[in-house]
Amino acid sequence: MPVIRSCLHCGQKNRIPASHLADSGRCGACKIELPPIGEPLAADAALFEDVLQNARVPVLVDFWADWCGPCRMAAPEVARTAADLSGQAIVLKVDSDKYPQLAARYNVRGIPNFIVLKNGKLVHQQAGLVGHDQMEAWLRSAASATIA
Structure with a gap:
């Protein structure tokens, strides 16, 4: 897709x-x-799977919902991460209300919830509000990790 x-x-x-x-x-x-994608992509289940299977760089996924205040506070940090790491990472936003099966797959109990994937494998997961510097550190760490 x-x-x-x-x-x-x-x-x-x-x-x-x-x-x-x-x-x-x-x-x-x-x-x-x-240029490479430099903004978060709203992902449905099909795009999520396509990126998960085919991305050659680490992927940050932001599980969020419209009604969530901390999610709205995290949005500019997520956007900055996508811009700062354009070409080095892909950033997806998954609405956990619209796609509960994706949230359940990663045992998302609270939002915002961030996961980092490399080669389709979970490298890091954390719930709660964090800044772009932390997100970028996760992605840089994932980029250098050896994952089969």
Whole structure:
């Protein structure tokens, strides 16, 4: 399930496969460079699975819900993490009310809840509000971890 990204230069919609979300590419129409994903992606179950199976960089997942105050406070930190580590990590946001099966899979009992995955395997999990510096540290640690 590719992610659709619009070119900032010409507006062309480009299909980016999960395996290339952290890569630079080129617009299919105007050939201007498309930078790696630098913002959190709202993930449904299909996109979550696609990224989990195909990402070549660590993945931070923010389990959240609309009604959750701490989740809203975490949102700018999550966005900054995605921007700071563009090309080095992928950041997903999973609405735990819409996709309870994904939350249950990782035993999410309280939100916000953050997980870090590498090669589809859980590397780190923590509930509660944290800053972008902590999220970035988890992702950098995961990037250097050896996971089969």
